[in-house]
Amino acid sequence: MDAAIQTSSFFWVIIFGYFALVLGFGSFFARYNKTTQDFFFSGRRFSWWLVTMSIVATGVGSHSFLKYSAKAYEHGFSSTMTYMNDWFFMPLFLFGWLPIVYYTKIRSIPDYFERRFNPGVRILATIAILGYMIGYIAIGFLTMGKTLEPLLGLDLYAIIFIVAIISGVYITFGGQTAVIFTDLAQGFILIFSGIIVFIMGVNFVGGFDIFWSALSPEFKLPLAHFNHPANFNFVGIFWQDGIAGSVGFLFMNQGLIMRFMACKSVHEGRKAAAFNVLVLLPISTVVVSNAGWVGKAISVVTPEAWNTSTKLDHVFTQVAYLITGSEVVFAFVIAAVAAALMSTVDTLINAVAAVVINDVYKPLVKNKKDKHYLKVAMLVSAGATIVGAVSTIFFNNFPTLYEAHGFFHSTMTPPLVVAIFLGIFWRRYNTPAAVATFLGGALLMVIGSKYPEIFISPFDHGIEFNPDRPYSYIRALYNTFVCAGSGVVVGLLTSVPSEEKTQGLTIWSLNKAREYFKGGTPNDRPGKIVTVDWSLKDSEEDVVNFSINDMEVMSADVGDLVYVSDNRKWLGGLKSFHSVFGEPHNEDGKVYINKNHADSAMLDERQKLCAEKEL
Amino acid sequence: MLGFERTWLPYLYLYLVGGAIFFIGMYIILKSKSLNQDIEKHKKWFHVLIFGFFYYMGIHAFFIVAAVGSNLILISLGLVLSIMIFHLIINVLLVPKRKI
Incomplete structure (x- = not known):
């Protein structure tokens, strides 16, 4: 060729x-x-x-x-x-x-x-x-x-x-x-x-x-x-x-x-x-x-x-x-x-x-x-x-x-x-309803695909029927409808899942998801970003220590989540890590981090760090 | 002459059905407080979301008018789109602490 x-x-x-x-x-x-x-x-x-x-x-x-x-x-x-x-x-x-x-x-x-x-x-x-x-x-x-x-x-x-x-x-x-x-x-x-x-x-x-x-x-x-x-x-x-x-x-x-x-x-x-x-x-x-x-x-x-x-x-x-x-x-x-x-x-x-x-x-x-x-x-x-x-x-x-x-x-x-x-x-929406969406929906999709003139044509919006490739695009509407229909019908006919089971997993309980993410109550007080020098400390605990004043600027409390990054913005966060606020000290403009933090973020010794409270 | 089915019917369908999905989505996130207007950042997001809907509506209308040809409407649409974008940049993105 x-x-x-x-x-x-x-x-x-x-x-x-x-x-x-x-x-x-x-x-x-x-x-x-x-x-x-x-x-x-x-x-x-x-x-x-x-x-x-x-x-x-x-x-x-x-x-x-x-x-x-x-x-x-x-x-x-x-x-x-x-x-x-x-x-x-x-x-x-x-x-x-x-x-x-x-x-x-x-x-x-x-x-x-x-x-x-x-x-x-x-x-x-x-x-x-x-x-x-x-x-x-x-x-x-x-x-x-x-x-x-x-x-x-x-x-x-x-x-x-x-x-x-x-x-x-x-x-x-x-x-x-x-x-x-x-x-x-x-x-x-x-x-x-x-x-x-x-x-x-x-x-x-x-x-x-x-x-x-x-x-x-x-x-x-x-x-x-x-x-x-x-x-x-x-x-x-x-x-x-x-x-x-x-x-x-x-x-x-x-x-x-x-x-x-x-x-x-x-x-x-x-x-x-x-x-x-x-x-x-x-x-x-x-x-x-x-x-x-x-x-x-x-x-x-x-x-x-x-x-x-x-x-x-x-x-x-x-x-x-x-x-x-x-x-x-x-x-x-x-x-x-x-x-x-x-x-x-x-x-x-x-x-x-x-x-x-x-x-x-x-x-x-x-x-x-x-x-x-x-x-x-x-x-x-x-x-x-x-x-x-x-x-x-x-x-x-x-x-x-x-x-x-x-x-x-x-x-x-x-x-x-x-x-x-x-x-x-x-x-x-519970487990039987989800299974119905996958299996019942798939079954109805296969039936629709086999007999498109009967099942998909009511959804066709006047699109002509092409026997070689019937309803290539509009079948998406039929498929979505049967999958949603299977799930909704079974969901309505079966028991409601317990609130405990869905905590943090639906839009109605997002605060729980945030609590789960943090491992405690989220701190939503607006804070500012601080720029600090850094030093290594001899500890393996995943906490970083800022001064009392710096934590005030960030509106942070001990136990809150913190994001620390190299202060060169153009790096887009490549040299950065997440940690937790530990007990504060009195040296303003300084953060103590451990070796794991420095290694994972591949920090440069001469560069300052930016820090902000996450949650 | 291009017919209604070729010009404005798809547009109406797009923004009626798509609009229904969009505004039901807005209702759900507001009702669930996932978009909480008490939080300053979220207020901006509310603006951005509404802007996005009308921004796309404007772009599509602009190109339909450009294709079928009416300069006056075209210029008006262009003007409205520009004002919307200008408003978003000045009032939402560039003035972080301003009360909206």
């Missing part, structure tokens, strides 16, 4: 140079992994800006460039719909799910299900969430294969195999800290390269006025036709992506949840999430879609330049090749897509490892040293990479990546999303 786009060896030097840089970057931060807590959650240390940029790289994802460029070329600005409908769930996420997962210190989403219900529901949730994440990894690998296919001319699966090895290596050894830092860099690169493609593309067609007037009014509408055609319509995508996809991504994407849990506090997590949706998502949607808009404008303004046989999933690569006009820039853009792939996949591989270790391995193999679990986590990361690569065979059967992803969201997310939602917000 010959490559459709010709490149020189210089192009590949740039691509491999970029990969080597990313691997080196990840390996550098791997030294911060001392425990499984560090490997998975980075020791809850980071500032919001660092986390939000790393979320961009995870959220944008490699599949985004290809699938949205394809849909943008076909359907215009309505390709932005999926990035612009996430705000509806923000109240429930920021003030419901986020504080619950943070304060209850759950290690994985299935862990929440065991605490809220029982170990059986945890197993059901584990199966559902592993299926979701492995599917996501597979779509990531498939995307990368399709991006490089026209460049390499190699077999799709050979490319996927190579990419899987490279991705697997650095996540296996790097852990969450490596993921966050490589994603931070890659987030910037992604946005920058997407904007470059847009500017160069508009320039290629002759300026913004020509670009704008080349596109029809229908093409420029931000929302698709209400219910037509079957493979791209507003109402189907609203339920598939705006509801199932958004909630799935925000509430049950273990990788994303782990990112928020790496924030130094709930407040920082909220800032990261809100900034991401308000500012970065609108930018990201232009970044991932514009190649399709530019491609359409090129096909109208200079049709001779456009290869009419370009496959939809190759639109991005084709446009980038046409408009960049320089192999260096083209290599940079392709490297950015590779960056997106690695960012999405690395997060999910790390998340799969977290779920397997915490929800499968630890319950079976108990009382081992943390180093043992860390080693197993690395092996699981490698295994998840292989399983993800093999699973690409299934998703390659769909006509486009967009449809593969849509089917995946509609089918995989509803049971878990409904169980999480009802678990958090409905006190009456």
Whole structure:
């Protein structure tokens, strides 16, 4: 098979140079992994800006460039719909799910299900969430294969195999800290390269006025036709992506949840999430879609330049090749897509490892040293990479990546999303109801899938029935409805769980979760940040000692939680640790910490520290 | 001429159904005191949440009008969006201790 786009060896030097840089970057931060807590959650240390940029790289994802460029070329600005409908769930996420997962210190989403219900529901949730994440990894690998296919001319699966090895290596050894830092860099690169493609593309067609007037009014509408055609319509995508996809991504994407849990506090997590949706998502949607808009404008303004046989999933690569006009820039853009792939996949591989270790391995193999679990986590990361690569065979059967992803969201997310939602917000939701959501819901979903004309058509909003792929998107509404219906009916017919059982695990008892987190009554008196020198003390107790006056400034009492970090803000909390306020002394501007604190945060002796009361 | 089903029906559906989800969410977090307006930081979050809803509503309306073409409405929408963003930055984000 010959490559459709010709490149020189210089192009590949740039691509491999970029990969080597990313691997080196990840390996550098791997030294911060001392425990499984560090490997998975980075020791809850980071500032919001660092986390939000790393979320961009995870959220944008490699599949985004290809699938949205394809849909943008076909359907215009309505390709932005999926990035612009996430705000509806923000109240429930920021003030419901986020504080619950943070304060209850759950290690994985299935862990929440065991605490809220029982170990059986945890197993059901584990199966559902592993299926979701492995599917996501597979779509990531498939995307990368399709991006490089026209460049390499190699077999799709050979490319996927190579990419899987490279991705697997650095996540296996790097852990969450490596993921966050490589994603931070890659987030910037992604946005920058997407904007470059847009500017160069508009320039290629002759300026913004020509670009704008080349596109029809229908093409420029931000929302698709209400219910037509079957493979791209507003109402189907609203339920598939705006509801199932958004909630799935925000509430049950273990990788994303782990990112928020790496924030130094709930407040920082909220800032990261809100900034991401308000500012970065609108930018990201232009970044991932514009190649399709530019491609359409090129096909109208200079049709001779456009290869009419370009496959939809190759639109991005084709446009980038046409408009960049320089192999260096083209290599940079392709490297950015590779960056997106690695960012999405690395997060999910790390998340799969977290779920397997915490929800499968630890319950079976108990009382081992943390180093043992860390080693197993690395092996699981490698295994998840292989399983993800093999699973690409299934998703390659769909006509486009967009449809593969849509089917995946509609089918995989509803049971878990409904169980999480009802678990958090409905006190009456009990164990039998949760089991009914998973099993009853799944059964009704299978029946609906078998007889869509009978069961899904009442929900179709007038979308035409396509016998080859019936109700690809709107099935999400049916699936959500039957899962929620099963849970609600059983919940109403069975006994209410005791208040003790749900304490701290629903939105109605968040204060209990905060008490559990602290191990005492939270101190909400507003305080200030202090900057202090530090000295080591000869003690292993996890307490730090400030002066009486400094504690007054922070409005802190003995036993309150404290967050201490290097005073260089640009480090984003990399050199930081959490501890507890101990008995105060009289030396203002000084804190006494122990060797474990200094080692875990890798503190520099010459640098001052900032400290603030947490709770 | 683009029909209603192509232009404003998806918009109305999005903000009626999505709006219902959003405001039920707001009701739940206020009722449960998870968003406690007695706390200064939470007051700001209340503003940010409400802002976000109307901000997205404004962006979508802006682009529909831009596509179907009415400069006067387009400029008005752009102005309203700019004022909202300016209000959020000045009154909520940059003045931490000001009474809202």
